[in-house]
Amino acid sequence: MKILQKLILGTLITIAISCQQTGDPISPPVNTSVNFQHKTTINVGDEGASEITAFDKTSKKLFTVNVESNEISINNISDLNAPIKETSINLDAYGSPNSVAVFDGKLAVAVENHVKQNLGKILVFSTSDNSLLNEYTVGALPDMVTFSPDGKTIVSANEGEPSDDYTNDPEGSVSIINLENNTVTTLDFTAFNDQETTLESNGFRVFGPxxxxxxxxxxxxxxxxxxxxxxxxxxxxxxxxxxINLVTKSIDNIYPLGYKDYSLANNSIDASDKDDVTELKNWPVKGIYMPDAIVYVKINEVEYIISANEGDSRDYDGFSEEVRMDDLTLDETVFPAANDYLNKTNLGRLKTTTTLGDANNDGKVEELFSYGARSFSIWSANGSLVYDSGNSIATETLALTPDRFNDGDKRSDDKGAEPESVEILNLGNERYILFVGLERNDQVLVYDITNPTSPQFLQILSHSGDEAPEGLLIIDANDSPTGKDLLVVSNEDSGTITIYENN
Known part of the structure; x- marks a missing residue:
């Protein structure tokens, strides 16, 4: 031990002498500890008043998508013990807000048209005085907006949802806004139409009427x-x-994510809300990953994409794919005990799709599918699965907060805890922390993903019930009003912003 102490001391002395010779300041050691605790809660409004939040580090303001009031609500958190509500930005003249992002004094807002199948807009405001700086026309239903890290580009994901009667189904698209010359390039996916069969064979879904x-x-x-x-x-x-290649402004690839096998031990699920127990079992069912939020991270010079595998069905008046498994007719050669499988205490209550499973179109299902994967996944930059959390979300919530498990077991038949959002805290390029928002459990799970192939569960953040976390945001300690890392959680159901501090 003494020899090791001498080696460490000698190394520190050498670094200090080197810094004195070069004139470089000695950087303090990075604090890599993780212990997030509830700091404060801000009431924005009622249900729908708090969906996605962005932070301006200069003014110390939070900008929050408030669907209830059709505005961007603003709260100054210079003093976290006494946040101040400021004048909001009303969007009645434009449409409905879906997403916000901030960079260098600019607030970008994704706004869907009053008729959401029509072209939407990205509005850019000044964070200092709420003045409108510019507006850009993008594709139908811009659902998420973000700045590039260099601040030169805004990118929006334009969902292009159909009308309720499914007679108007605009193309989904991605818009790239060049802020240096104020040009907009909107990319569609028509170049991939002739690849549909190949993509579907690898787990991609194309199924709208x-x-x-x-x-x-x-x-x-x-x-x-x-x-x-x-x-x-x-x-x-x-x-x-x-x-997407942002340099050439082109879509390079589509990566099908395939399916998750719930018959494997580490992928067990609770598939029923009517079995009177909270128990994880294995079933001959495949989960459809169907990622909602994704986040980029670079660890040891390797790029990864992390997804929250919420799942989502299409359920419109003009077309619905959603049924329960007891509505299906199973192929008796594959499922000889079909009635046992479809009992409501087994798989009968589980939500499924009419668009998969009957490969020979004989009206009998050979494979069973369910929405989402009840997990988070880590993917390579080229769409290969590096890690999936399996049943970790269910296991940890059931062990530590059994009353919250699958929203009191009420969502076991649907998509479980519904991992909705993901966010990363980079602690000095030494430790990487992942936050996973669970919409139905009203919780945020915390993992150490420094080793992306073997993440470690750290803690559950639970403040109060009926929150439904929709958006997660990290405020780095260097920008934080408290000088400590903050996690900002936008809660859709409660209309609140919950802020946790790393102590």
């Missing part, structure tokens, strides 16, 4: 590389991720 691939894709969320050259876009309903 009378829709080709370009109409069927619904871009959901955007993650951008640290060099600002590449974007990844989740295609939730289609079960894929698209890779």
């Amino acid at each position: 009378n829709a080709d691939l370009a109409k069927d894709v619904e871009p959901e969320y955007v993650a951008i590389s640290e060099d600002s050259k590449t974007a990844w876009v989740s295609l939730q309903e289609n079960n894929g991720i698209a890779k």
